[in-house]
Amino acid sequence: MMLSCARLIRERSGPSPAMRYLRQSEKVRDHIVAHLFEDLTIEQIARAVAASVSSVQRHFKAVFGVSVFEFIRMKRLEAASDALRRRGISIAEAAHLAGYSDSAHFSTAFKKAYGVSPSQVRT
Numbered sequence: 001m002m003l004s005c006a007r008l009i010r011e012r013s014g015p016s017p018a019m020r021y022l023r024q025s026e027k028v029r030d031h032i033v034a035h036l037f038e039d040l041t042i043e044q045i046a047r048a049v050a051a052s053v054s055s056v057q058r059h060f061k062a063v064f065g066v067s068v069f070e071f072i073r074m075k076r077l078e079a080a081s082d083a084l085r086r087r088g089i090s091i092a093e094a095a096h097l098a099g100y101s102d103s104a105h106f107s108t109a110f111k112k113a114y115g116v117s118p119s120q121v122r123t
Contacts, residue, residue, distance in 0.1 A: 025063035032072055036076060037076075037079075083097055084121045091103050095107075
């Protein structure tokens, strides 16, 4: 009987804080993926998921192990890598796709992330 009461209390009080943080972080991730190639600010992301900036930053890092902007950078580099591999776009186009204005900086970040240069991936 006591366990049933405890379960009922938990159900009425809503999801645990950890579950709320997970859901919030998943909403942040989904928003980023849906708007990956737009200018994203932490303030805009926080507004989109109805949370504070500090809450978004803290919980996203706790759930995914990387900061919001590290996640954005990784996803954009993945998209650029995929475009290089599948479509054979130029390095400059891949840099632009990944949000870099300078191909050299893009190449450095790409090599750091994948261990090979963008030209080695390009078909």
